[in-house]
Amino acid sequence: MALPAELLQAISSPGGAKVALVVGAGCSVEPPTCLPTARDCSVEVHRRLVADGILQNGDCADPTDLSLVADAVFAKTGSQRDVVERLCDEHYNLKLATANDGYLIAAALLCEGAISSVVTLNFDLALTHALSVLGADHIGVIESPDDLPKQKAINVYYLHRNVNAADRESWVLRTASLEHDWKDHWEPIVTTKVLTAPVVVFAGLGTPVAVLITSTNLIRRALPAATKFYQVDLVDKASSKFFQELALETSQYIQGGWCQFMDELSQRLLMEHVGQLQHAVDRKIREDGNAEDVADLLVRLRALGLVKLGKLRAYWLLHEKPYCPVEANAPGLIADLLLALAMVARISGAVAVILEDGLVEFQRDGRAVAAHLIASGRGHRGRSALEAEVESRRKQYRSRPVPPRGVIVGGTSDIWPTTPTPPPDVVRGDESGNIVVGPAALPLFHISELRGDPERIQQVVP
Numbered sequence: 001m002a003l004p005a006e007l008l009q010a011i012s013s014p015g016g017a018k019v020a021l022v023v024g025a026g027c028s029v030e031p032p033t034c035l036p037t038a039r040d041c042s043v044e045v046h047r048r049l050v051a052d053g054i055l056q057n058g059d060c061a062d063p064t065d066l067s068l069v070a071d072a073v074f075a076k077t078g079s080q081r082d083v084v085e086r087l088c089d090e091h092y093n094l095k096l097a098t099a100n101d102g103y104l105i106a107a108a109l110l111c112e113g114a115i116s117s118v119v120t121l122n123f124d125l126a127l128t129h130a131l132s133v134l135g136a137d138h139i140g141v142i143e144s145p146d147d148l149p150k151q152k153a154i155n156v157y158y159l160h161r162n163v164n165a166a167d168r169e170s171w172v173l174r175t176a177s178l179e180h181d182w183k184d185h186w187e188p189i190v191t192t193k194v195l196t197a198p199v200v201v202f203a204g205l206g207t208p209v210a211v212l213i214t215s216t217n218l219i220r221r222a223l224p225a226a227t228k229f230y231q232v233d234l235v236d237k238a239s240s241k242f243f244q245e246l247a248l249e250t251s252q253y254i255q256g257g258w259c260q261f262m263d264e265l266s267q268r269l270l271m272e273h274v275g276q277l278q279h280a281v282d283r284k285i286r287e288d289g290n291a292e293d294v295a296d297l298l299v300r301l302r303a304l305g306l307v308k309l310g311k312l313r314a315y316w317l318l319h320e321k322p323y324c325p326v327e328a329n330a331p332g333l334i335a336d337l338l339l340a341l342a343m344v345a346r347i348s349g350a351v352a353v354i355l356e357d358g359l360v361e362f363q364r365d366g367r368a369v370a371a372h373l374i375a376s377g378r379g380h381r382g383r384s385a386l387e388a389e390v391e392s393r394r395k396q397y398r399s400r401p402v403p404p405r406g407v408i409v410g411g412t413s414d415i416w417p418t419t420p421t422p423p424p425d426v427v428r429g430d431e432s433g434n435i436v437v438g439p440a441a442l443p444l445f446h447i448s449e450l451r452g453d454p455e456r457i458q459q460v461v462p
Contacts, residue, residue: 001254001256001260001261001264003254003261003264003265003268004230004251004252004254006199006228007019007199007201007228007230007265008265008268010198010199010228011109011114011115011265011266011268011269012114012268012269012271012272013114015113016112016113016114016115016116017113017114017115017116017154017197018114018116018197018198018199019109019114019115019116019197019198019199019200019201020115020116020117020118020119020194020195020197020199020200020201021106021115021117021118021119021200021201021203022118022119022120022121022200022201022202022203022205022216022219023106023118023119023120023121023122023127023203023204023258024120024121024122024202024203024204024205024206024212025037025038025121025122025204025205025206025207025212026203026204026205026206026233026234026258027100027102027103027122027126027203027204027258028097028100028122028124028126028204029204029206029258030100030102030257030258030259031100032098032100033097033098033099033100033103033124033126034098035091035093035094035097035124035126036091037206037207038066038206038207038209038212039064039065039207039209041066041087041090041091042063042064042065042066042069042207042209043063043064044090045066045069045083045086045087045090046060046063046069047063048086048090049069049073049082049083049086052082054073054076054077054082055069055072055073055076059072059076060072064207065208065209065210066083066173066209066211067173067174067175067209067210067211067212068210069083070083070173070174071174071175074174079169080168080169080171080173080174081168081169083173084168084171084173085168087123088163093124094123094124094125094162094163095124095125095163095164096125096129097124097125097126097129098126098129099126099127099129099130099133100126100258100259101259101262101263101307102258102259102261102262102263103126103127103129103130104130104133104134104307105259105262105263105265105266105306105307106118106127106130106262107127107130107131107133107134107136107139107323108134108266108306108307108310108323108325109265109266109269109306110131110136110139110154110156111134111136111138111139111310111323111325112269112306112310112325112326113154113325114269115154116154116194116196116197117154117155117156117157117193117194117197118155118156118157119157119159119190119194119219120156120157120158120159121159121160121205121212121215122158122160122162123158123160123161123162123163123171124162124163125162125163125164127156128141128156128162131156133322134307134310134321134322134323135320135321135322135323136321136323137321138152138153138154139152139154139155139156140152140153140154140155140156141155141156141158142155142156142157142158143158143161143162143164143165144158144161144165144170145181145184145185145186148185148189151193155193157186157189157190157194159172159186159190159215160172160173160178160211160215172211173211174211175210175211175214178211178214178215178218179214179218182218187218187222190219190222191222195219195222195223195224195227196224197227198226198227198228199227199228199229199230200219200223200227200228200229200230201229201230201231201232202216202219202229202230202231202232202242202246203231203232203233203258203261204232204233204258205231205233205240205242206233208241208242212242213241213242213245216242216245216246217245217246220245220246220247229246229248229252230248230252230253230254231243231246231248231252231253231254232254232255232256232258232261233253233254233255234255234256234257235255236255237250237253237255240253263305266305266306266307267306269306270302270305270306270309271302273306273309273326274298274301274302276326276331277298277301277331277334277335277338278298279331280331280332280334280335281294281298281335281338281339283332283335284332284335284336284339285339290339290343290451292339292342292343292346293342293346294335294338294339294341294342296351296352297338297341297342297352297354298338300353300354301354304354304356307323308356310323310324310325311323311324311356311358312354312356312358313325313326313330313334315357315358315374315393316334316337316358316374316375316376317330317333317334317376317378318375318376318377318378318381318386318389318390318393329378329379333376333378333379333410333411334376336376336410336411336447337374337376337408337410337411337447340408340410340447340450340451341354341360341374341408343450343451343454343457344362344408344450344457344460344461345362345461347454347457348362348457348458348460348461349364350362350363350364350369350370350461351363351364353368357396357397357400358373358374359371359372359373359374359397359400359404360372360374360408361402362460362461368401368402369461369462370402370405370406370460370461370462371400371402371403371404371405372404372405372406372407372408372445372460373390373393373394373397373404373406373407373408373442374407374408375389375390375407375408375409375410376409376410376411377409377410377411377412377413378411379411379413380413381411381412381413382412382413383412383444386409386412386444387441387444390407390442390444391441391442394442404442405442405443406442406443406444406445406459406460407442407443407444407445408445408447408450408460409444409445409446409447410446410447410448412446443459445459445460
């Protein structure tokens with residue numbers, strides 16, 4: 001998938017916040033979210049409404065359009081509750097929708113500040129769950145106009161409400177209710193907070209339901225004239241009603257799936273992150289003279305992808321959340337660790353393999369001979385704080401085929417003693433070789449020690 005140069009530049013621009021997303025039901029179709037299209041939902045809801053005697057065949061001009069089904073029910077009952085209840089009954093997983101890779105990448109891009117905001121036209125909570133998976137509680141989630149006072153610097157907006165709404169009448173299914181909400185509540189917010197991004201991408205709009213077409217037209221008309229905007233969808237542009245409604249040029253249409261698009265988009269920012277690490281490594285070598293070849297390690301980091309690289313930063317920097325965005329001092333701290341790993345690998349004659357779970361295995365002839373946790377004090381943590389944090393995380397690695405035998409440490413705030421500390425258990429002594437319980441505490445190997453006394457590397461990788 002070849003993405004436009006302006007979009008690639010915007011997502012990787014220093015300072016971020018150059019891109020906003022508008023996402024539709026097509027984004028929730030892809031696994032493991034696996035929600036049905038609006039068309040499929042509409043057909044099934046209409047069938048049940050007819051079977052239950054609420055509608056008669058012919059009451060709705062187009063049973064494949066959920067908005068028209070809602071209009072027909074409202075015309076007969078004065079309420080849309082019957083539609084919403086059947087949607088929730090049939091698709092109870094709207095509330096528990098699993099985030100697919102596209103949503104996880106969107107959450108990561110929000111965490112990085114590369115995306116300024118997301119407007120979702122969906123009722124499911126897959127995007128909210130993606131934020132939760134990454135621990136992104138600094139991102140605002142605005143589920144209705146009543147939540148607008150809770151806005152943060154970066155936000156997700158549920159333009160049509162979502163499954164959390166207790167009042168079934170507040171779901172925006174009918175165009176009439178959308179237009180009322182838009183003029184009274186959403187228009188000034190979307191115009192000033194969301195659409196000020198230089199680039200806006202409409203993704204996965206899916207089935208041309210009337211209320212969705214109205215929503216996209218309202219958003220499109222609110223865009224400043226200078227805004228670059230694009231549409232991403234699976235179907236050919238000639239078959240896309242939204243392409244026609246948005247009056248796009250051919251160059252503004254990107255044909256492809258939601259997850260594929262988000263992966264391609266994130267690769268551009270990932271290149272910048274890896275490039276920052278390379279610059280930090282080069283600077284560290286110039287300043288300290290500890291030259292090592294980290295090319296293979298950087299290749300592995302890029303292969304992880306944006307989300308997993310952010311999780312790896314969180315592991316190595318002992319971040320309090322599952323995902324750690326790039327911070328000002330992060331490249332330098334990680335560059336120091338990478339240089340140390342390359343040194344250990346070179347002297348021990350092993351290959352350092354970075355794993356997704358934060359461990360590094362040292363392998364010879366394709367067999368792991370040692371595995372270690374990697375931990376940075378981030379320049380402000382001392383030994384005692386770091387030891388406590390490492391021990392709290394250690395249990396998640398106990399079931400691994402090759403459990404960690406130690407911790408390679410950098411970035412601490414205090415002077416690291418070179419003399420070995422006594423065993424934590426004065427009764428049993430050194431339990432590092434105990435295959436039943438393992439050591440009482442993992443030994444810590446500071447990278448300054450290893451550089452000062454390379455013979456200690458034999459303790460790290462036998």
